[in-house]
Structure formats: C-alpha cells, structure tokens
Amino acid sequence: MPAKQTYKFSIPHLRILDQDGKVNKKLDPGLSDEVLITLYRRMVLAREADQRMLRLQRQGRLGTFSPSTGQEAAACGPALAMEESDWLVPAFRELGALLMRGVPLHRVLLFWGGFEEGNIFPGVERTLPIAVIVASQIPHAAGVAYTMKYRREPSAVLCFFGDGATSEGDFHEGLNFASVWKAPVVFICQNNQWAISTPLERQMNSETVAQKAVAYGIPGIRVDGNDPLAMYAATHEALERARAGEGPTLIEALTYRLMMHTTADDPSKYRSDEEVQAWKDRDPLRRMRRLLDSRKLWSDTEEEALLAQVKVQIDGEVKIYEQGVRAKPDVLFDHVWAERYPEIEEQRAAFLARQQGGETHG
Amino acid sequence: MARMNMVQAINLALHEEMKRDENVIVMGQDVGVNEGVFRVTAGLYKEFGERRVIDTPLAESGILGTAVGMALAGLRPVAEMQFSGFSYLMMGHLEGHCSRYRSRTHGHLTVPLVVRMPYGGGVRALEHHSESREAMFAHIPGIKVVIPSGPRNARALLTAAIRDADTVVFMEPKRSYRAFREEVPEESEVWPIGKARVVQEGTDLTLVSWGAMLRMALEAAGEAHARRGVSVEIIDLLSISPMDTETILDSVKKTGRCVIAQEAPLRLGPASEIIARINDKALLYLEAPVGRVGSYDVVTPYFGREQAYFPGVDSVRRAIDETLDF
Incomplete structure (x- = not known):
C-alpha cells in the first residue's frame, strides 16, 4: 500500500566508557578524579552489600530478596546525577541508588528481613521505599513530578523499573500521563533482559525499550547500562531537561542480572552458563576499575583498603539489623488509619490480652 | 441555608x-x-x-x-x-x-x-x-x-x-x-467518618441502610407504621469502613429486632458483617433473626430487567413484617 511517511524515528545508543576502560573523549562528562573514585567506591559498596545479603539469606538470616549484582552502573550512575532536592522512586533492584541517597544499609536489610521499619529512612528526604508491585511506582513518579511542577519547584523525579515492567499497563499510563503533563520525571528502565524466567524476546516485540518513548513524544535513549559514565551523563542531561520544564525522558539501561531474580529462583533452569559468563566479562565494576587504573587513580593497595573498610561498614549495618527493631508488639494495630477506631482497638485489646496470657494468635 | x-x-x-x-x-x-x-x-x-x-x-x-x-x-x-x-x-x-x-x-x-x-x-x-x-x-x-x-x-x-x-x-x-x-447549611460542616446516624428514632425494630436504599427504608418504615403501628428506628450507616458498630448495637439492644437493607448483592456484603457483629455482641437481645434485604447474587442484569434485580420499598417492607412476625 503506497503511503506517505508521517513519522520517522531513530534511537540513539550511548556508550562512553568501553569494556577496556577507555573513555570516548568527545562524550566524556568530565567528572573529577575525586568524583570518579567516589562513584567506584559506591559501586563496590553496593556489590559487597549485595553479596553479603546473599550469604545472609542462605544462612537464614534474611528473607527472600532481589540481588542487584551486575547492575551497579545502572543504579549508581543515575544516582550520582541527582540533586538532593530530586525524588528517587525505586523499584526493587537499585540497592546502589538507595545507598547513594543516604539510606543506611540496615534499613534495606530490615525491609528484606521482614520489618516495615525498612521503609523508614530517617533524615533522607524525597526517597520512596522499595516498590514490589511491578510498574506500580511509575504513575506514582508521574504524580510526584506533577506536584513539583504544580509547586513550581525546580526538582525532578528519577524513577526506576525493569524490562518486565514495560509490559504492564502502568508503564504506559505513567509515561502517557507524565508526557501529557510535561512532568519533570526521568524514567530509567533497567533492562536486565530477564523477568524471572521470561527473556526479553518474550516480553516484547520491540527492538529496544527506548523506542517506546516515541509513542509518548518524549526522548528515548538506549544506554550501555554497564557503563557508569554513560548512565551518569544520560541521566544528568535528562534531569536537567526535566528541571527546565521540558518534560520526561525514557532511558533504557541495557544491562544484565548476574544473579537470580530473587533468592527464591534458580536461573540455571532458564538460561545458559555461557550467557551469564559473557555478561560477567562485561562487569561494570571491572570496567570502572580499569578506568581508574588507566588514570593512575587506584592501586591494589587502595582496593584492599576499600574492601576492608566496606566490610567493616557492612558488618556494622548487619549488626544493627540483627539487633532487631524496638517496637511494641501491638505496633501492627497502630497505623491502619491516622485515627483510631473501635473495631481495630478491640482487636488490639484482644491481641494484647492473649499475649499477656502467653497465648499466640496462631 | x-x-x-x-x-x-x-x-x-x-x-x-x-x-x-x-x-x-x-x-x-x-x-x-x-x-x-x-x-x-x-x-x-x-x-x-x-x-x-x-x-x-x-x-x-x-x-x-x-x-x-x-x-x-x-x-x-x-x-x-x-x-x-x-x-x-x-x-x-x-x-x-x-x-x-x-x-x-x-x-x-x-x-x-x-x-x-x-x-x-x-x-x-x-x-x-x-x-x-x-x-x-x-x-x-x-x-x-x-x-x-x-x-x-x-x-x-x-x-x-x-x-x-x-x-x-x-x-x-x-x-x-x-x-x-x-x-x-451555609457554613461548612464536617461529619466524622466512621459514625452512623440515627435518622429516625423508634422502639420496635432497627432498620440499617445506606446510600439510595435509605430513602426506600424510610418509606417502608413509614408504611409499616401506618399499617401496623410499628415504631422503626432507622440508622443511616454512612461509613462502610470503618463501621460504627456501637450505634447499631445500642439500637438493637433497645429494639431486639433488626433489618438491614442494602442495594448490593447479599453474599459477603456489609449486611453480613453487621449481622456478624450483632451476633458477637447482642445475640441475646434478639427476638428474631436479623433480616437482610439486598440484590440477588447474580450478575447485574441490563436495565431492561433491573426492576427484577434491585431491592425496593416492597422488599424492605416484607423483611420488616417477617422480622416482626417471627
């Protein structure tokens, strides 16, 4: 059928730091040596914390959780681009971003350890807790962004989700609302190519996630998600656009989940060792280390010192976590509504009476 | 005003x-x-x-x-x-x-x-x-x-x-x-959520309703009063959650009889919850089983058949009679 072309699009791909640690000079965001070192340290902290959590889970000291090993660049790069006054709206695989916002590790441990206290971040503003329902946080981010615009605040929202989330209606609705409202929000899809056992090609028929932005009339870019400099640069630019009133951006971070979806599944059931190995070779930490080495900013001694320091830090956080929470047993009755109502208070009284009598609810 | x-x-x-x-x-x-x-x-x-x-x-x-x-x-x-x-x-x-x-x-x-x-x-x-x-x-x-x-x-x-x-x-x-x-009223009013209202005091039977059914409940109660002199206390629930159990119990303890009229289907509806609460706290005050009026537990029909489906004044009146005559 002969037809005129009405709209053409192309999707840019951004990589700044290659696998050998070489920087594309034309695209270099020009981060100072000090900032580069900080970024590397944060990525190492996220990796080491993740691996510790895995051991804690295997030892029965932590509940089911979703490891983020391999995705440190995709979480830490964007977090580095944030202002304190920006909002972070996470999914559940952005440990590095949460830590960079100042969320103490023990809070994250409490979340995965089965306590609501893991959603309370004292002193950390504008950081929403982990969202478990896939894609549900995307419209939340659009709503927070609308509020920033409504109040004429020069702040933006950074919202994370995975490739599986792009199939959800809330992905479409969130991006659609945000783009219609020109709301200041940056959407980052951590495309780690697996939604539990569902590979990307069964998730979508599109060539890229980034091209979905075209449907909303907003910029979309695919970024090497294991390249922290590219993730920083793309996010930085998108946040600036957002704060300047130019609306949302969709960033696809092409990365890979090196571990299981959560500690409750066995990836060997659905993907090959060869595939995993190929992505281990593209480890974002290694790439960052090579950059630091090439600029003579790092040494094995410093690496050892960092690992030792990170271990002490994590040990301390695990200790706080394992001291448990100090809340009265009937706290679960405290926050149903702001006001207290007889129907809940009666159940509380019955609960406390049973507790005093040494009975359990079960 | x-x-x-x-x-x-x-x-x-x-x-x-x-x-x-x-x-x-x-x-x-x-x-x-x-x-x-x-x-x-x-x-x-x-x-x-x-x-x-x-x-x-x-x-x-x-x-x-x-x-x-x-x-x-x-x-x-x-x-x-x-x-x-x-x-x-x-x-x-x-x-x-x-x-x-x-x-x-x-x-x-x-x-x-x-x-x-x-x-x-x-x-x-x-x-x-x-x-x-x-x-x-x-x-x-x-x-x-x-x-x-x-x-x-x-x-x-x-x-x-x-x-x-x-x-x-x-x-x-x-x-x-x-x-x-x-x-x-001219001035803004704030009614507390979680609080029901007694809209008509009575001594013989408690009639709990809400939403559009409340008008039908009032009409049925008026009719029952005219026909057999029964004094019906009518409670407008207003808040389904949280639910004001106290107002209902106070009334039921006084009247000993209760009918709940809802537009919603009966199964697992608010009326069921109200009955459970009456059972918990006021069973021995009851002179008759609590009556329940509602829609059938079927898919809501198209409007051509909606009269057959939705409860109305007649079904409330019937429930009042049955509860009184138990």
Whole structure:
C-alpha cells in the first residue's frame, strides 16, 4: 500500500566508557578524579552489600530478596546525577541508588528481613521505599513530578523499573500521563533482559525499550547500562531537561542480572552458563576499575583498603539489623488509619490480652 | 441555608475545600472543561484553572496511580472515577498502595486522597453502570469507604474525606444525585467518618441502610407504621469502613429486632458483617433473626430487567413484617 511517511524515528545508543576502560573523549562528562573514585567506591559498596545479603539469606538470616549484582552502573550512575532536592522512586533492584541517597544499609536489610521499619529512612528526604508491585511506582513518579511542577519547584523525579515492567499497563499510563503533563520525571528502565524466567524476546516485540518513548513524544535513549559514565551523563542531561520544564525522558539501561531474580529462583533452569559468563566479562565494576587504573587513580593497595573498610561498614549495618527493631508488639494495630477506631482497638485489646496470657494468635 | 440536590452539595464541598486549601486538586476524565458527566465538578475549571482541575487521560489506574504520587508529595487529590464500574482498573493502587503506605512506613508516608465515584442502579443506565461494590472496597484494610444518602451529609462527609489523613473511597449513589433537595447549611460542616446516624428514632425494630436504599427504608418504615403501628428506628450507616458498630448495637439492644437493607448483592456484603457483629455482641437481645434485604447474587442484569434485580420499598417492607412476625 503506497503511503506517505508521517513519522520517522531513530534511537540513539550511548556508550562512553568501553569494556577496556577507555573513555570516548568527545562524550566524556568530565567528572573529577575525586568524583570518579567516589562513584567506584559506591559501586563496590553496593556489590559487597549485595553479596553479603546473599550469604545472609542462605544462612537464614534474611528473607527472600532481589540481588542487584551486575547492575551497579545502572543504579549508581543515575544516582550520582541527582540533586538532593530530586525524588528517587525505586523499584526493587537499585540497592546502589538507595545507598547513594543516604539510606543506611540496615534499613534495606530490615525491609528484606521482614520489618516495615525498612521503609523508614530517617533524615533522607524525597526517597520512596522499595516498590514490589511491578510498574506500580511509575504513575506514582508521574504524580510526584506533577506536584513539583504544580509547586513550581525546580526538582525532578528519577524513577526506576525493569524490562518486565514495560509490559504492564502502568508503564504506559505513567509515561502517557507524565508526557501529557510535561512532568519533570526521568524514567530509567533497567533492562536486565530477564523477568524471572521470561527473556526479553518474550516480553516484547520491540527492538529496544527506548523506542517506546516515541509513542509518548518524549526522548528515548538506549544506554550501555554497564557503563557508569554513560548512565551518569544520560541521566544528568535528562534531569536537567526535566528541571527546565521540558518534560520526561525514557532511558533504557541495557544491562544484565548476574544473579537470580530473587533468592527464591534458580536461573540455571532458564538460561545458559555461557550467557551469564559473557555478561560477567562485561562487569561494570571491572570496567570502572580499569578506568581508574588507566588514570593512575587506584592501586591494589587502595582496593584492599576499600574492601576492608566496606566490610567493616557492612558488618556494622548487619549488626544493627540483627539487633532487631524496638517496637511494641501491638505496633501492627497502630497505623491502619491516622485515627483510631473501635473495631481495630478491640482487636488490639484482644491481641494484647492473649499475649499477656502467653497465648499466640496462631 | 440553601436547598440543593446531592450534585450541587458535592459541588459545594469541592468549591469550599479548593478555596480553603490550595493543595486540594480535582482530577479525572472530563472533570474540567466538561464539568463532569454528571456536572458534579461544575464551575471548578473556570474558578481554579487547569492546574487544579485536571482533565486526565482516560485511564483509571493512571488516575489513581498519579494521585497516589501527588498525595505522597503533599497534595490532596480528589480523583473522580467516571463510573464505579470502570474503577476496578485502579484496584491495584488502592489495595497495593493507598491501603498500605501508612502502615508500611509507620506513618512516615501517607496517601491522603479521595476517590469519588458514582455507583448503584436504578437509573436505567448502560452495562457496567449499575453495580454496588462497596463490600469489595471495604474489605481492604487501611482505606475508608463512605456513602452519603442525601445532599447535606454528602457535603459534610466529602469535606471530611478531603481533610482526612487517609484514602477515602467516596461512593455517590447516582440514583440520589437529583432525586430530591434538602436544606444544606451555609457554613461548612464536617461529619466524622466512621459514625452512623440515627435518622429516625423508634422502639420496635432497627432498620440499617445506606446510600439510595435509605430513602426506600424510610418509606417502608413509614408504611409499616401506618399499617401496623410499628415504631422503626432507622440508622443511616454512612461509613462502610470503618463501621460504627456501637450505634447499631445500642439500637438493637433497645429494639431486639433488626433489618438491614442494602442495594448490593447479599453474599459477603456489609449486611453480613453487621449481622456478624450483632451476633458477637447482642445475640441475646434478639427476638428474631436479623433480616437482610439486598440484590440477588447474580450478575447485574441490563436495565431492561433491573426492576427484577434491585431491592425496593416492597422488599424492605416484607423483611420488616417477617422480622416482626417471627
């Protein structure tokens, strides 16, 4: 059928730091040596914390959780681009971003350890807790962004989700609302190519996630998600656009989940060792280390010192976590509504009476 | 005092609250320029502009989802679902987030918003426009479910809902929108959510109802009084969750007989919950089993058959007789 072309699009791909640690000079965001070192340290902290959590889970000291090993660049790069006054709206695989916002590790441990206290971040503003329902946080981010615009605040929202989330209606609705409202929000899809056992090609028929932005009339870019400099640069630019009133951006971070979806599944059931190995070779930490080495900013001694320091830090956080929470047993009755109502208070009284009598609810 | 119908009373509350607090915003499909399909949002767009009266894209989950974000960031959104029959697409946010945020953060993050929706049958409307699903919403902990029965309480309870610290599902019986007028006070009123009202005192039988059924309950009680001199105490439940058990129990302990009239299907509905609470606390005061009136537990038929489906004055009257004659 002969037809005129009405709209053409192309999707840019951004990589700044290659696998050998070489920087594309034309695209270099020009981060100072000090900032580069900080970024590397944060990525190492996220990796080491993740691996510790895995051991804690295997030892029965932590509940089911979703490891983020391999995705440190995709979480830490964007977090580095944030202002304190920006909002972070996470999914559940952005440990590095949460830590960079100042969320103490023990809070994250409490979340995965089965306590609501893991959603309370004292002193950390504008950081929403982990969202478990896939894609549900995307419209939340659009709503927070609308509020920033409504109040004429020069702040933006950074919202994370995975490739599986792009199939959800809330992905479409969130991006659609945000783009219609020109709301200041940056959407980052951590495309780690697996939604539990569902590979990307069964998730979508599109060539890229980034091209979905075209449907909303907003910029979309695919970024090497294991390249922290590219993730920083793309996010930085998108946040600036957002704060300047130019609306949302969709960033696809092409990365890979090196571990299981959560500690409750066995990836060997659905993907090959060869595939995993190929992505281990593209480890974002290694790439960052090579950059630091090439600029003579790092040494094995410093690496050892960092690992030792990170271990002490994590040990301390695990200790706080394992001291448990100090809340009265009937706290679960405290926050149903702001006001207290007889129907809940009666159940509380019955609960406390049973507790005093040494009975359990079960 | 001014005489007005329920649409005007709800509109009044929206005007007053938007004037009082600039964090209050109204959002939904066709709520702005078109002033709502029932004209509930009339005049708001003109007065407050498109930033505060948002004509949203057509997506119920998106409406509630973005409203959740706004509420988390400090606004007080009043989101309209055009009809309750379309609202189920937003249940994920209601159950997954509105209900949980306060509890999961021990009060650090909360979702103070209102979801307004016209619901219920009796207006010969299209498919999906006639259901009463308050039980579905009320089953979710951490949200509130409010149903006004007339203009005055609609205005007072919507005002309370907008000022409430938690998510309130505000279900508007559309059969009552323009069915009658009532005096509504000049000054803003705030009625407490979670409190029922005794709208007619009586000694022989307690009749609990809400929404559009309340008018039918009043009529049936009047008829029963005229016919057999029975004195019926009528309670307007107003709030499905939290539910005011105390007012019901006080009345039942006095009368010893109770009928509950709801428009919703019977199975697992609010009436079932009320009966359970009476059983827990007032069983020995009862002279007869609690009577229950409601729709059949079948799929809501098209409006050509809706008269066969919805309970009315006759079914309430029958239940009153059966309970008295037990």
